[in-house]
Structures are given as structure tokens and as C-alpha cells.
Amino acid sequence: MSVIKGIKEETLILRLVSGDQTAFELLFRFYYPGLVIFASRIVLDRDEAEEIVQNFFVKLWSDRKRIRKSETLKSYFFACVKNHALNHLKREKISERVRNELRKMIETDRLYQPDVFVESELQHRIKSAFEKLPPRTNEIFTLSRFNGLSNQQIAEQLQISKRTVETQISNALKLLREELKDFMFILMLF
Incomplete structure (x- = not known):
């Protein structure tokens, strides 16, 4: 697990699950920029990407008690945002062919891997x-x-x-x- 601002990620998970707003804010500030860039490469719209990531964090806070303590947040966050972005494209009636191409590209292209962000x-x-x-x-x-x-x-x-x-x-x-x-x-x- 990684360390964020000197605090082990597993400690932040425990604090987040227990409702610690400071832990939530640390995670938000650390992951938000990379998640927005990641989402914007999928939906090709910075404003939509920001909204997707903000909605993800709202949902994360409201569902925080469901987070498993053994999860690594980075992979969890990027997987959730990827799914939210793909769902956004589906709602926007992007053709099935384009969605499939995007999904394949996201899964294989280095530019879409969480470590880049x-x-x-x-x-x-x-x-x-x-x-x-x-x-x-x-x-x-x-x-x-x-x-x-x-x-x-x-x-x-x-x-x-x-x-x-x-x-x-x-x-x-x-x-x-x-x-x-x-x-x-x-x-x-x-």
C-alpha cells in the first residue's frame, strides 16, 4: 500500500470508513487531479470528467462503510471512475462500436493506466x-x-x-x- 502525505493508505481507509472528513479530503486532493485527467481521456470533455469524478467522490463518501479495508484505493478509484465514464458515454448514446473500441483501448493502452496519473x-x-x-x-x-x-x-x-x-x-x-x-x-x- 502507498503512503499519502505521510499517512499509510490502509490508515486512511480505516479513517475514511469511520467517517473522518480529513482522511476523505486528503484522498480527494491526492487523487482528484489524476482521476479528472483519466476520465477526460475517456469522455473527451474536461467539464464532464470533473463532474464524473466529483460524483464519484460524493458516492464514495456516502458509501464509505462498504469499502473493504484490504482494497488498494488507487486501483479501486480508477476502476470506478472508468466505469462511471463509460456509463456516461452510454447515456450520451455513443455508438456501441465506439464504446467497445474505447473500452479495448482503455484496457490496453499505457496512457490509460492508473500509474501514469x-x-x-x-x-x-x-x-x-x-x-x-x-x-x-x-x-x-x-x-x-x-x-x-x-x-x-x-x-x-x-x-x-x-x-x-x-x-x-x-x-x-x-x-x-x-x-x-x-x-x-x-x-x-x-
């Missing part, structure tokens, strides 16, 4: 993790990983020992792994 949170966490690196460590890591310099080249350019470069890169990787541990499953995809 969590990536903006990942980008924020990566930026935040890099800001936590000491300036010199950040500089060395950037030269190594983004500029493609060897450890020897970095050592010569910064006039430090190769061992110092290796230590700084190791320290950076350790901190980044710790800061991004909740997203390791996504990072492995790239």
Missing part, C-alpha cells in the same frame, strides 16, 4: 528528494547521471579524489532510494 506526484517527490541532497552531492550526482561523466572525469573537473566522487554518488543514491521508496514499483517500469 500518479507520475506527477512522483515528479514532485523526485524534485523534493533532489532538493534534500547537499549542494556538492547534487552537483556530483548530476554530472554523473545526467551529464554522463565518469567518476574520474568528475574528480578531475572538481579537483577532488575519485573516492570522494564515489562516496558522494553512493550517498545520493541512498537518500534518493529512501525518499522514493513508495514509487520504486513505477521507477522500475522506466
